[in-house]
Amino acid sequence: MLKPGGYAVIFGPLGVQKECDTFSCCHCNSVVHIKPKCNPSDLGGQCRLCDKPVCPKCVGKGCAPFEMKLEKWEARDRALRSYGL
Amino acid sequence: MANFAIANSTAMGAGNVQAAIAATYKSLVVIGNSTTSTANLGSGMLRRGKLYDILIGTNGTPADNFMEFDVTRVTVGTSSVLGGGLSSLSSTMGLDPADSNGFINLATINTSIETAMTATTEVWYVGINQRASYRWVAAPGSEIVWPAVSSVGPSNGIALRARSAAYTGTATATTLWQEQ
Numbered sequence: 573m574l575k576p577g578g579y580a581v582i583f584g585p586l587g588v589q590k591e592c593d594t595f596s597c598c599h600c601n602s603v604v605h606i607k608p609k610c611n612p613s614d615l616g617g618q619c620r621l622c623d624k625p626v627c628p629k630c631v632g633k634g635c636a637p638f639e640m641k642l643e644k645w646e647a648r649d650r651a652l653r654s655y656g657l
Numbered sequence: 658m659a660n661f662a663i664a665n666s667t668a669m670g671a672g673n674v675q676a677a678i679a680a681t682y683k684s685l686v687v688i689g690n691s692t693t694s695t696a697n698l699g700s701g702m703l704r705r706g707k708l709y710d711i712l713i714g715t716n717g718t719p720a721d722n723f724m725e726f727d728v729t730r731v732t733v734g735t736s737s738v739l740g741g742g743l744s745s746l747s748s749t750m751g752l753d754p755a756d757s758n759g760f761i762n763l764a765t766i767n768t769s770i771e772t773a774m775t776a777t778t779e780v781w782y783v784g785i786n787q788r789a790s791y792r793w794v795a796a797p798g799s800e801i802v803w804p805a806v807s808s809v810g811p812s813n814g815i816a817l818r819a820r821s822a823a824y825t826g827t828a829t830a831t832t833l834w835q836e837q
Binding site: 576580582583584600601603605638642646649653 | 703728778779781791793800802804805806
């Protein structure tokens with residue numbers, strides 16, 4: 573994968589057994605392992621607004637960047653704590 | 658932005674001993690924000706965290722069994738509820754000795770009370786043979802992030818867990834993470 577979001581290695585008793593790139597979904601932050609030569613549609617898709625890969629669970633659900641979700645959660649938490657809740 | 662390493666080993670002198678793996682998930686490492694005071698946490702101090710490196714394996718008698726590991730978002734309570742807290746030793750876990758102030762997040766290993774956490778979303782999952790070990794390293798910007806929220810948020814931490822239908826020994830885990 574061009575510009576992977578991570579790298580995974582499985583070490584067996586005889587040494588490295590399997591290695592693959594990974595990417596993190598830009599909408600839910602899930603890590604997806606990229607199986608060599610797999611069908612690209614099995615990996616999820618590409619968000620055309622973020623221009624980043626999304627996992628199979630987030631395909632077709634609209635654009636909701638994870639960073640935006642984090643900021644929303646933190647703003648809600650700050651508000652609730654300011655109210656003493 | 659200090660980096661820390663946490664393994665589910667009691668060699669450093671804190672935390673619970675490794676628990677036997679069972680058919681239901683057992684938490685190896687739990688990191689997240691807490692509303693209660695820890696060694697470096699005044700009330701209301703919260704920090705985002707980024708998990709960027711995971712190493713997992715087993716240390717029981719070798720056999721061919723299927724193991725499942727995952728990282729799930731959880732709502733973390735307090736160390737007194739979870740057990741196995743490491744906050745008293747947080748100043749020794751920085752990768753850079755200059756980060757001697759330790760971490761503000763709450764970290765526990767081999768927590769004895771799984772029901773004290775509410776698992777919400779699985780963000781990383783791998784199934785491997787019990788004889789194998791595994792490592793995942795995130796590229797910068799692709800880490801597993803948890804928000805700087807207290808326990809009222811949808812999730813305020815992450816848990817690295819393991820389970821197996823056949824293996825009943827113990828599992829090992831090392832996590833490298835960054836506190837923002």
